[in-house]
Amino acid sequence: MIYIGVDYYPEQWERSQWESDVKLMKASGVNVVRLAEFAWSRLEPKEGAYCFGWLDDAIDLFASYGIDVVLGIPTMTPPNWLVEAYPDVLPQLDNHLGQPGVRGHRCYNSPSYQKKTRQITRQLAAHYNDHPAVIGWQTDNEFALLMCGCEHCTEAFHMWLKRTYGSLEMVNKQWGTVVWSGEYSSWSQIRLPKNHHTYFNPSFLLDYRRFQSESVTAYQHIQIEEIRKLCPTHFITHNTWADGTPLHHYELFKELDFASIDYYPNTSPEKVKTNPYSGALLLDRTRGMKQAPFWVMEQLSGPPGSWQNIWRAPYPGFIRAAAWQSISRGADGVVFFRWRTAAVGSEQYWHGLLDHHGVPGRRLEEFSKFSKEVGELSSLLEGTTVNNNVAILWDFDSHTSFKLQKQTEGLDFEEHVKELHRSLLRLGLGVDLIDPKVDISSYRLIIVPMLYVLTDETAAKLEAFVEKGGILVVTPRTGVKLANNQMRQDHLPGPLARCLGVRVTEYDSLGLEPHSIQHSSGIRYSAHYWSDLLELQGAEASCVHADQFYKGTPAVTKHAFGKGAAYYLGTFPEEAYYDALFADLSEEAGLSPMTSLPEGVQVSVRERDGVRLVFLLNMSRQTQTVPIEGSFVSQLSGESVQQKKQLEPYAIDVLTPAL
Incomplete structure (x- = not known):
């Protein structure tokens, strides 16, 4: 099955809105939603006092409309009571992540946070392990390297060094600490920086980032372990993103069933030429993380904003084309962020499929067209993979x-x-x-x-x-x-x-x-x-x-x-x-390059057992003519395609070889 869905936050909306939203989702082609990845304060308003009733009602409502649910473990946003009771959960950083009231304000090596993470994960997994609508889980949200310098990270780094090198003498040798009189005679002398400095030892800095990346993976394992014990039939994934700070994603996804990505292609006119290729790179890299199909857990629904200038409105056809681009490059699930544009909080200008007024417009219309097309081709798409040379x-x-x-x-x-x-x-x-x-x-x-x-x-x-x-x-x-x-x-x-x-x-x-x-x-x-x-x-x-x-x-x-x-x-x-x-x-190499492929046009192939789907995508704002070798049938229009195919701006087609 190919999943097409939206991210929804029932805790942010009046209950009176829920059913009208779900009904419109169903009519628009939604078959899956992601819920709860930021809702810890509603799920556990006080320590040990779990309150899942509202989420039960929301999930039951989605189930009544035949919509499946992916639940997020809400650990990216520790609630204020937790930070107050366990101040060691906050990372020691020289930026906003070191204080509550934002997101991502947690240290992966904090014993308190690891304990509370295990507890909330276990409670959620035990509560929803047999709910027929719940099909899978997302660990945390958008992991990144924090470069925390707290005492717990320092102690854990010392243990990492002991496992890796065995002795201080070997650390000194492998880091070359003889330079600038930097040799260590005690583990306590190895202190962590709170920011990167040009003059730090590069061997130390690389190992520190290796350690921090492994800390993320080890922290994620806590969630995976609890979910696997209680929900053995559910999938587990994580939604990474195009963060400029290196994180070892190949290691992060080893324990997960498939990789996921958050994909926000730039809507700026200046990016028309390069952005579609950068987006394809992101998708290809995500597929390569496990060399397997993946999901897009957050797909562009409208112009992002909030902590940055609001982007340009998506050009007509852009949303549909970018979503089909995800499918063409191996996505088996595409979930749009978000259904409704937030009326409160920090993401008020990160636009969803519905604007603040809630009246369906052209963005929802594009989404509906896309979801209808994918639904009609689902039997052809299911089980196909991208295989490259x-x-x-x-x-x-x-x-x-x-x-x-x-x-x-x-x-x-x-x-x-x-x-x-x-x-x-x-x-x-x-x-x-x-x-x-x-x-x-x-x-x-x-x-x-x-x-x-x-x-x-x-x-x-x-x-x-x-x-x-x-x-x-x-x-x-x-x-x-x-x-x-x-x-x-x-x-x-x-x-x-x-x-x-x-x-x-x-x-x-x-x-x-x-x-x-x-x-x-x-x-x-x-x-x-x-x-x-x-x-x-x-x-x-x-x-x-x-x-x-x-x-x-x-x-x-x-x-x-x-x-x-x-x-x-x-x-x-x-x-x-x-x-x-x-x-x-x-x-x-015996391949078949298309030397006359127009600028902005992308080709991708998914296949299985003799089924071969050729995707043509015009990711530009100009009408393009694509040369065609052989005879094909369009799976979107039913028309025969030979010699050439004309694609309007942001138009796509899915071809199969003619019999």
Whole structure:
């Protein structure tokens, strides 16, 4: 079943409104709702005094209309009585999260909070374990690294270090604390910062973030453990988000049944060209977290606002197109945030499907059209998955370490990945965003962007991939660090040098200074931020640097290695170069790139047991014509589609091969 739903907050509305809301939801195509993830003060108004009656009534009302329920564990918002009684639950931070009255104001390592988390989770799971309308649970809400420096985090970090390194002597060695007389002679000397400081030891900072990420996962396990014991048939997920602070999502989702994401594509006209590709990247990354179908637990319903300027109103068709984009890239559930726009509290301008007046308008009409279409195609969609031959590695350690130490002006880890991913999507290629630890044997083309922290194990895995016939593309700032965030003391790209057939003799941090490279065909491309000076050790140069003091030296290389080939990019070229490179490499890998795919049009495929659904999405504000190879049937209109398909702005189609 494909679930389409909304986030609803019955505790924020008069009971007299509930049934009219639920009735309209049902008429609009809603088959699932998420409830209660912020309602702790209503569920337990005083310590130990649980009050579930109002939620029982709401769930029973949804059940009477045939709407299923996902319950959120409300631990992102500890109630005031809890904070007053157990002040250690508040994190020690230099920002607003260190005080009550907001959200996220809790320390994952607080013993008091862990105890109260277990209690509320157990009570909810025991109460709703056999309710026929409750199908699953969401842990907490939008986990993120807090970087708390309280005594409980300090003590837990010391224990983490003892498990990881065994002794202070090894900590000193792995962190290189001999620098600046930073050696520790007692565990008590290892104190936690309340904010990031440029001058802190980078090995310490990486380990601190690893610890904090593991603290999130361990805290989540408390909720999972209680739910699994009492609700063995219910699914458990968590709704992550596009937070700029690195969190090891691949580890976070290991214990969960599937990943979920909160997806708010930007409605600004200036973002029309790049935003749809960034959204696709977010969805592909979410699918890659478990290499499986996922849910969108919060899908854009209207313009966000409240603690920021209110966004532009969604262009006609935008809401439906973004929701279909989620389905096309592997979502089996899409839940819109929110049903009604809040009249009270901090999210009054984070608009839902209904505005404050509550009268249905065009946004609800778009939602209804989308939910009707998905409902009609549900039997075709059910059980289908997205299976790709191209992958981009996304490494937690590299992402984190890179953010800790700036390299050059303008160079950003996420933006670099976006450029690579965007280029692949413009060729109609499906892409998985994967952790380096997963099995990579099924892929034909793997892109390795700035694998800054490179272990020998990962290098050996990538080398074996190429030897067996795979195609590997590696970009600069790969192989820079060891796992302890200390510098490798060999030539870059470190343990990948043999596979790539090249070594970096020197590098030039260009920042925003103009630079260019020239392809062997004579075409010149602009390049940015960085230049590696390369020495060929078996590889051949396909591009050379076209200026600077190293003009004429290799800039991009290819090395035939085993049955495959490894490419090294010694700079960051403009996207036109990526387009040309990936078009060639995808053909070399036996894939079928769409070199004439219009800007803003995306293609994705879901399939199972001979059923193949091809999604065409025009995520732009211009009418686009998409070239079609073969004969297809539109599952939305029933029309035959051959040679080309015209798509109006934000139009979508779902095609199946004609019999």
